Structure formats: C-alpha cells, structure tokens
Amino acid sequence: QVHLVESGGGVVQPGRSLRLSCAASGFSAYGIHWVRQAPGKGLDWVAVISHDGRNTYYAQSVKGRFSISRDNSKSTVYLEMNSLRPEDTAVYYCASDPGIAAAGPTEYFQHWGQGTLVTVSS
C-alpha cells in the first residue's frame, strides 16, 4: 500500500512561488496526482504525473503556472506553483493512481496523503 506525506505549504503573497513535496513509500510504479480543496469547498483536481515522469497533465486553471515533477530515487513528487493567486488557496493533497497514469487522470484516486495548506494572501 502506498503511504503519502505532503509538505511545503504555508502563507505566500500573490504572484510569488511555492513548491510542495509529496513523499511516498512504494510509489515508483504508480502515477501521482495533486488534488486541492479550497476552504469549505469541494475537491478540485490539479495535475498528474505518470510513474516514470514522462507524462504530465494539468487542469486548465493551473496550466502554465504549475509544474509537476518526480524524483523516483527520492520517492518524492513535487508541485512547483508559480504566479500564485488568492484563488489557489486550498489544502493540497497528493493521491496515488491505481496504475501508471500514462494516459492522464482517467482512473480514480486510490490513496491520499493528509494534505498541506497553502494560503495566498498579502
């Protein structure tokens, strides 16, 4: 079973950058997603990276601003967030795909981390 732990959240000013990390055990065979949840709101998928890092897919709302990557030697997935906006304020969860996610976010989110809070505010 994949175990996921997010880190890197915090308070950041609009327009600035932040990098989130998702450390996982036993994850090199799986795609990894980022899903966020604004305070009091529903779930919102952000991005996914395939098991080998060759394929990445993004929600339209973050395309061009966010970048997902992974280092399988460190069992870690990263979410680089640039040009942050107040509407990016949310708890960010990483979640594992049941497969390699080479074709994108076509499957479900099998295991979830506990989340890390990102607050974009001046």
Next chain:
Amino acid sequence: SYVLTQPPSVSVAPGQTARIPCGGNNFETKRVHWYQQKPGQAPVLVVYDDSGRPSRIPERFSGSNSGTTATLTISGVEAGDEADYYCHVWDSSSDVVFGGGTKLTVL
C-alpha cells in the same frame, strides 16, 4: 463542460440505509468513483468503477450505476459514517469532474 449533480445533504437514522445519488449525462459510458471525507481529514476512496470496493472498506458500502444515475448505498448506517461524500468521473472533454458533495447526517 461535464457536470455531476449531488444533493447537498442526506439524512438517515442509525441502522437505516442511506442512498446518495450522483447524476450526469451519458452515465452508461462513465465509471463512477466515490470518496468519503470526514471533517478535518483527507478523502478516502470507498467505491471505484461504479461498484468496486477497496479491501479495507466495509461491505456496508456499495455502489451502482443505472446509466442515468450513480448511487452510493450505505447499509446499516453508523454514527461514524457521518461525512461528506463526493462522486467522481473522468470525461474526455472536461478531464476530472467531481460532484459538489453530499453531507450525510446520521440523526
């Protein structure tokens, strides 16, 4: 864009059966997944591919898809089942789509 519709709330007495619907178009072509989220916690997958159940999820949780509506059914509801429940599909035009969530209240 593709939309999933859930009722904001469902209430049920302990021991009764809760049914949470999720509506969308062309459901016969979709695989519907369900997540449970308790206050202050991360979501947990409770049903995948319409009716599959992860090994750690009690048999009280089941799912179905009629082609027009997907339903999460919780039999013998317990106080610990009180949570928000979200349905989810993948759509080729909209990518990942979540329903707005249904708050299950155990009376």
